[in-house]
Amino acid sequence: MANSKEIPVLQPGHTYRSITEQISDIPLTRVKNTPRGWWIGFFLAFLGTLLLMYAVTILFVNGVGIFGINIPVGWGFDIVNFVWWIGIGHAGTLISAILLLFRQEWRTSINRFAEAMTLFAVANAGLYPILHLGRPWLAFYLIPYPNSQGLWPQFRSPLVWDVFAITTYMLVSLLFWYMGIVPDLATMRDRATHKLVRLIYGIMALGWRSSARHWHHYKSVYLLMAALATPLVISVHSIVSMDFAYGLVPGWHSTIFPPYFVAGAVFSGFAMVLTLMIPLRKVYHLEDFITQRHLENMAKILLFVGLIVAYGYLMENFSGWYSGDPYERANTIDRFVGAYAPLYWGLLFSNVVVPQLIWFKKIRTHNVALFVIAIFVNVGMWLERFIIIVQSLSKDFLPSSWHLYTPSIWDIATFAGTIGLFLTLIFLFVRVLPAISIFELRELVHHQAETTGESVRAESATGD
Amino acid sequence: MDKKYQTIYGLLARFADPEMLVSAAQRAAEAGYRRMDAYTPFPVEGLAEALRLKPSILPYAVLAGGITGGLLGFLMQVYATVVSYPLNIGGRPLNSWLAYIPITFELTVLLAAFGGIIGLLIATRLPQPYHPVFNVEDFQKHGSQDGFYLGIEASDPDFNLPDTRKFLESLGATLVSEIEA
Numbered sequence: 054m055a056n057s058k059e060i061p062v063l064q065p066g067h068t069y070r071s072i073t074e075q076i077s078d079i080p081l082t083r084v085k086n087t088p089r090g091w092w093i094g095f096f097l098a099f100l101g102t103l104l105l106m107y108a109v110t111i112l113f114v115n116g117v118g119i120f121g122i123n124i125p126v127g128w129g130f131d132i133v134n135f136v137w138w139i140g141i142g143h144a145g146t147l148i149s150a151i152l153l154l155f156r157q158e159w160r161t162s163i164n165r166f167a168e169a170m171t172l173f174a175v176a177n178a179g180l181y182p183i184l185h186l187g188r189p190w191l192a193f194y195l196i197p198y199p200n201s202q203g204l205w206p207q208f209r210s211p212l213v214w215d216v217f218a219i220t221t222y223m224l225v226s227l228l229f230w231y232m233g234i235v236p237d238l239a240t241m242r243d244r245a246t247h248k249l250v251r252l253i254y255g256i257m258a259l260g261w262r263s264s265a266r267h268w269h270h271y272k273s274v275y276l277l278m279a280a281l282a283t284p285l286v287i288s289v290h291s292i293v294s295m296d297f298a299y300g301l302v303p304g305w306h307s308t309i310f311p312p313y314f315v316a317g318a319v320f321s322g323f324a325m326v327l328t329l330m331i332p333l334r335k336v337y338h339l340e341d342f343i344t345q346r347h348l349e350n351m352a353k354i355l356l357f358v359g360l361i362v363a364y365g366y367l368m369e370n371f372s373g374w375y376s377g378d379p380y381e382r383a384n385t386i387d388r389f390v391g392a393y394a395p396l397y398w399g400l401l402f403s404n405v406v407v408p409q410l411i412w413f414k415k416i417r418t419h420n421v422a423l424f425v426i427a428i429f430v431n432v433g434m435w436l437e438r439f440i441i442i443v444q445s446l447s448k449d450f451l452p453s454s455w456h457l458y459t460p461s462i463w464d465i466a467t468f469a470g471t472i473g474l475f476l477t478l479i480f481l482f483v484r485v486l487p488a489i490s491i492f493e494l495r496e497l498v499h500h501q502a503e504t505t506g507e508s509v510r511a512e513s514a515t516g517d
Numbered sequence: 518m519d520k521k522y523q524t525i526y527g528l529l530a531r532f533a534d535p536e537m538l539v540s541a542a543q544r545a546a547e548a549g550y551r552r553m554d555a556y557t558p559f560p561v562e563g564l565a566e567a568l569r570l571k572p573s574i575l576p577y578a579v580l581a582g583g584i585t586g587g588l589l590g591f592l593m594q595v596y597a598t599v600v601s602y603p604l605n606i607g608g609r610p611l612n613s614w615l616a617y618i619p620i621t622f623e624l625t626v627l628l629a630a631f632g633g634i635i636g637l638l639i640a641t642r643l644p645q646p647y648h649p650v651f652n653v654e655d656f657q658k659h660g661s662q663d664g665f666y667l668g669i670e671a672s673d674p675d676f677n678l679p680d681t682r683k684f685l686e687s688l689g690a691t692l693v694s695e696i697e698a
Contacts (some may be wrong), residue, residue, distance in 0.1 A: 243662065
């Protein structure tokens with residue numbers, strides 16, 4: 054990084070204690086001292102959660118007929134949102150696992166938050182395929198278990214692979230995240246003054262006593278978990294893409310899909326991390342830990358994967374033409390001029406044109422500009438999934454069965470509801486758990502002191 | 518072990534910084550102490566070597582989990598599609614193993630991760646609701662925040678309260694406390 058000397062990943066002058074205090078004080082704030090902004094944000098997000106509850110209740114009472122889906126467009130908002138959320142859920146593990154293996158120090162202050170975001174996004178994603186079932190109470194049929202009907206899931210189907218991929222991703226991400234937070238929960242336990250708070254953190258910390266023998270095992274498992282999560286994160290969206298690529302629908306049947314989907318997932322994931330991180334660091338004054346350098350590095354990754362996504366669009370159109378298949382060609386042309394053309398142009402603008410602004414240093418170091426770009430990418434990636442799913446399905450092989458899709462109010466309510474649920478969980482997370490990994494920042498302080506040759510001031514080495 | 522030390526779990530010495538702790542641990546190991554442990558608010562490099570800890574065996578737990586997951590995953594699919602519920606689809610081979618790879622991979626990763634975490638819980642004996650080291654007030658205040666400690670347990674054959682305390686002080690400890698059992 055060219056600017057690594059100018060902007061450090063951690064503002065100098067911090068000690069083990071100052072870091073511990075600044076980060077752990079946020080969740081340890083008394084309820085009555087919770088910032089007003091948090092309450093307002095949480096309230097609005099919680100309204101969204103209530104909307105989700107309502108929409109889901111209506112859905113369970115009436116069935117999927119309340120959605121805008123039809124034949125041939127049997128996959129509407131549900132699958133669009135499923136793919137969108139699962140894509141967002143890719144940044145966390147990428148940041149925490151892949152950047153760990155590449156020894157990127159700057160990951161330290163953003164990994165915890167990004168992992169939590171991943172968990173919440175994947176939880177939302179996991180809801181959709183179940184809501185989308187005609188008989189959601191039979192969702193457990195997806196799991197292979199000995200049953201009296203003598204039936205098995207169809208293991209040759211990508212839809213079943215998906216179940217395994219998402220479940221594994223969710224569980225491994227959860228284990229990785231929880232493992233990472235245990236030492237910090239011990240810190241929270243030791244710093245909490247309220248008896249009940251102390252007890253709850255204490256139970257969650259499992260009795261962690263920062264023993265060197267434990268750290269010894271811990272580090273070895275943590276590294277291996279990262280090594281396991283790295284191919285896993287690549288596999289998840291590849292398998293999601295096979296849900297489409299295995300089908301014969303024009304616009305789906307393409308070998309570019311797995312890498313193109315993975316790049317798209319990382320793209321939308323980083324955009325969401327930026328969307329949430331920029332306000333968070335401002336509101337909680339975390340500029341010392343999440344410095345300009347973090348935002349700039351994330352912007353650069355955003356630009357890089359954005360270019361891969363742009364290449365994906367190019368190849369998709371190229372192979373549409375090169376296939377020589379009249380249906381593929383018609384589908385490709387329909388994207389540019391058909392009923393959904395405004396959305397397609399919109400996605401090209403948001404995902405290909407707008408991110409090019411990141412090339413300019415002035416723009417990528419400007420927080421508001423970066424935030425706006427990230428929002429564009431979030432929207433653009435949603436549009437991409439909409440085009441891939443809805444536009445492709447709406448015009449399949451028989452012109453007599455062509456049908457356009459318009460979302461119903463319940464499609465929109467469910468989508469808005471999951472955004473509400475996601476934000477509710479994010480608000481709760483930053484309120485009750487340390488959003489930045491404290492012990493890894495201490496390591497960074499130590500490392501920084503080693504490289505500059507100064508010793509970290511231990512204010513109270515003799516005990517208070 | 519002397520009888521009168523039985524109410525004492527050991528001695529806990531606090532050091533000013535990680536470097537001092539590592540050298541102290543090294544000298545304690547050289548002096549023959551084995552039943553000891555260090556406590557640091559973040560993993561300190563070189564401490565495991567100073568305490569003469571064996572390399573962690575947990576990578577084998579991860580490996581075992583991975584192998585179990587992979588084999589179980591693959592064999593489950595073969596059993597389902599070849600033995601339990603064979604479906605003739607245009608005469609294609611029943612054991613279409615290529616299609617089983619994604620699930621095999623996912624289950625390999627899943628059980629490897631569980632192997633690692635369960636192994637970690639067993640190796641560290643967590644969750645553990647009580648440990649004597651928390652009886653030291655200074656440790657409660659700093660152990661998980663900014664204190665670097667070396668604890669020598671009373672069960673060590675070389676442990677002797679006054680001598681071990683003197684030894685720890687000679688290593689440059691800023692504070693030596695007794696850990697009540």
